[in-house]
Amino acid sequence: MFAYTTPEKAGVRSEGIIRFLDDMKAKRLHMHAMMILRHGEVIAEASFAPWSGDNLHMLFSLSKSFTSTAVGFAVQDGLLRVSDRLVDFFPDLLPAQPCENMQKMTLKHLLTMNTGHGEEPRWSGENWEKVFLRSYVEYEPGTHFLYNTFATYMLAAVVQRVTGKKLLAYLREKLMDPLGMSGDIWFDESPSGVATGGFGLNVRVEDIAKLGQFYLQGGVWEGKQLLNDQWIADAATPWSDNRNHGGEDSDWGSGYGYQFWMCKPEHVFRGDGAYGQYCVVMPDQDMVIAINSGVDDMGAVLDSIWSNILPCVEDAPIPEENPALEARLADTDTPPCWEEFGWTAPVFDPVPEKRWRGEYCLGQDNALNADTLTVEADCLLLKKEEHTERIPLCRERWILTEDGESAVRAANTEDGLLLHMCHVKTPFETTVNMKFVPHGVKIGVRRGYGLGGDRTWFVGHRK
Numbered sequence: 001m002f003a004y005t006t007p008e009k010a011g012v013r014s015e016g017i018i019r020f021l022d023d024m025k026a027k028r029l030h031m032h033a034m035m036i037l038r039h040g041e042v043i044a045e046a047s048f049a050p051w052s053g054d055n056l057h058m059l060f061s062l063s064k065s066f067t068s069t070a071v072g073f074a075v076q077d078g079l080l081r082v083s084d085r086l087v088d089f090f091p092d093l094l095p096a097q098p099c100e101n102m103q104k105m106t107l108k109h110l111l112t113m114n115t116g117h118g119e120e121p122r123w124s125g126e127n128w129e130k131v132f133l134r135s136y137v138e139y140e141p142g143t144h145f146l147y148n149t150f151a152t153y154m155l156a157a158v159v160q161r162v163t164g165k166k167l168l169a170y171l172r173e174k175l176m177d178p179l180g181m182s183g184d185i186w187f188d189e190s191p192s193g194v195a196t197g198g199f200g201l202n203v204r205v206e207d208i209a210k211l212g213q214f215y216l217q218g219g220v221w222e223g224k225q226l227l228n229d230q231w232i233a234d235a236a237t238p239w240s241d242n243r244n245h246g247g248e249d250s251d252w253g254s255g256y257g258y259q260f261w262m263c264k265p266e267h268v269f270r271g272d273g274a275y276g277q278y279c280v281v282m283p284d285q286d287m288v289i290a291i292n293s294g295v296d297d298m299g300a301v302l303d304s305i306w307s308n309i310l311p312c313v314e315d316a317p318i319p320e321e322n323p324a325l326e327a328r329l330a331d332t333d334t335p336p337c338w339e340e341f342g343w344t345a346p347v348f349d350p351v352p353e354k355r356w357r358g359e360y361c362l363g364q365d366n367a368l369n370a371d372t373l374t375v376e377a378d379c380l381l382l383k384k385e386e387h388t389e390r391i392p393l394c395r396e397r398w399i400l401t402e403d404g405e406s407a408v409r410a411a412n413t414e415d416g417l418l419l420h421m422c423h424v425k426t427p428f429e430t431t432v433n434m435k436f437v438p439h440g441v442k443i444g445v446r447r448g449y450g451l452g453g454d455r456t457w458f459v460g461h462r463k
Contacts, residue, residue: 035208219231
């Protein structure tokens with residue numbers, strides 16, 4: 001656990017954090033959990049209901065930074081070198097005549113996304129390692145940046161080969177347990193039982209903050225050097241010129257290290273994942289910012305940190321506290337869609353009219369992935385084969401579903417029901433618009449990050 005202090009005692013003006021939070025709200029960028037550290041102490045923390053920092057959350061590509069850390073430990077343990085050729089770890093899976101550029105590929109090329117691929121190999125089959133090793137490598141390794149999640153998977157496969165342990169088990173031994181990370185962290189695996197590496201890790205926001213603080217401290221934790229500082233420095237070195245990926249003025253075109261992105265502000269680096277998962281490390285400011293979110297503009301979040309929080313960092317404690325931040329951090333609930341968009345159509349407490357109640361057949365391959373929908377006075381029942389999911393109906397607050405995977409708010413409209421569902425271990429949200437018509441119901445479903453995504457309509461018929 002981290003110690004806590006106020007922003008001003010740590011030399012950060014609270015107004016910058018407030019402006020950041022307000023900016024996210026104004027731009028409808030849905031934050032889920034946030035933790036900001038300075039000098040190793042938490043200066044601001046928030047959960048955005050129905051999400052909670054107590055929940056595991058999908059990391060997507062932020063998983064890559066954990067995987068590269070495992071490689072660092074394997075190097076430190078003398079099990080491999082970054083100059084080692086990839087093909088030498090998998091002689092049993094190579095074709096008779098491997099691609100010439102494949103034979104030149106080293107672990108450093110994998111770490112820095114410089115494998116030489118013109119396009120990422122396709123994920124297929126029962127053995128992903130074999131697919132990668134038999135792929136065509138268009139360019140000389142080290143000469144062409146291509147963001148390549150498959151390359152990170154191969155790093156996970158190498159770690160498993162040289163350690164004889166699953167990637168997660170090795171990380172838990174070397175990193176997660178010493179740092180006191182969550183005990184129930186899990187990683188997706190390939191068909192052959194290898195951690196997916198470049199995606200698929202599920203952790204809490206505090207675990208992200210601990211990874212960032214570990215890198216900020218040069219691999220030291222509680223006074224002990226767990227991972228050598230040279231690896232930490234190399235991880236944050238812009239080995240790859242990735243301007244072809246994001247452009248010179250982009251946080252995705254400012255250089256790439258060992259599965260970490262360099263950022264526009266000097267010396268700042270980060271791990272990140274799709275839809276807004278961030279581990280931002282700011283060495284010059286001695287700060288870490290960890291975020292889980294569901295956003296459609298990841299750059300807007302970073303730009304807001306640079307323009308709002310960064311200028312409010314001082315070299316010394318600030319004498320006067322700002323009480324406004326505490327109130328702002330307490331006002332972070334995710335609004336239901338009808339409030340966020342200020343819809344003017346009548347919205348009432350979700351009590352389905354008697355004429356709407358009953359069971360509806362939904363047909364095959366519908367967006368709710370259910371065979372039937374039953375409308376009751378206080379809930380909806382979605383049935384798929386032998387499984388029934390109960391969806392509570394409440395307008396005033398978020399209610400968790402029985403499986404704990406989603407939270408729901410609902411409202412009546414003039415001709416039906418409106419549901420907003422947040423899938424609290426993911427970045428995703430679903431809105432369901434039900435319009436009841438004679439003998440049936442017309443249902444529109446939109447699922448995406450935040451409130452993005454296309455709406456799919458289908459019809460259910462009363463049984």
